[in-house]
């Protein structure tokens with residue numbers, strides 16, 4: 705893989721018609737060095753696994769919800785499949801709200817494992833899923849499947865959808881609002897804080 709990086713990057717540049725600006729000429733060697741470090745890292749590929757698929761789109765069903773997405777990489781060992789999701793930073797993504805309202809319940813990897821793999825390759829066995837940081841070249845978290853918490857989340861979603869009741873209910877620290885573009889619609893901020901959902 706390390707030996708193939710230079711050629712693969714050149715192919716990607718051609719495919720994307722990447723502009724060869726002076727800035728890119730400076731950034732390119734840095735990127736190659738970073739990629740070399742990533743593929744050489746022990747966490748990059750689990751022992752005895754080999755890359756099986758990359759950038760795969762999927763649609764499936766998860767606890768009765770229709771889901772779709774795109775998986776960065778799937779590795780295979782015999783009949784087992786392992787998922788890797790790349791992160792450019794060093795922290796895993798915010799989850800959805802847990803029972804206490806904190807954004808700690810990860811859905812992405814459970815959906816990949818429980819909905820995407822069975823939908824794409826039902827003949828194989830899902831073996832695991834992990835977030836891999838490209839910056840630190842290591843696994844930053846692995847999939848957890850807290851069945852009762854995931855079921856409670858889905859039940860809440862089903863209830864809200866069936867009732868058509870979707871009052872704003874951001875997490876107490878308002879982290880979800882930091883990058884949200886719908887503040888004008890939900891009237892976020894102090895007003896949203898006063899309008900608490902009945903099940904909160």
Ligand code: SF4
Nearest residue numbers: 872880881884890892
């Ligand atoms: S700004 Fe409004 S819609 Fe966006 S996350 Fe916050 S509460 Fe939800």
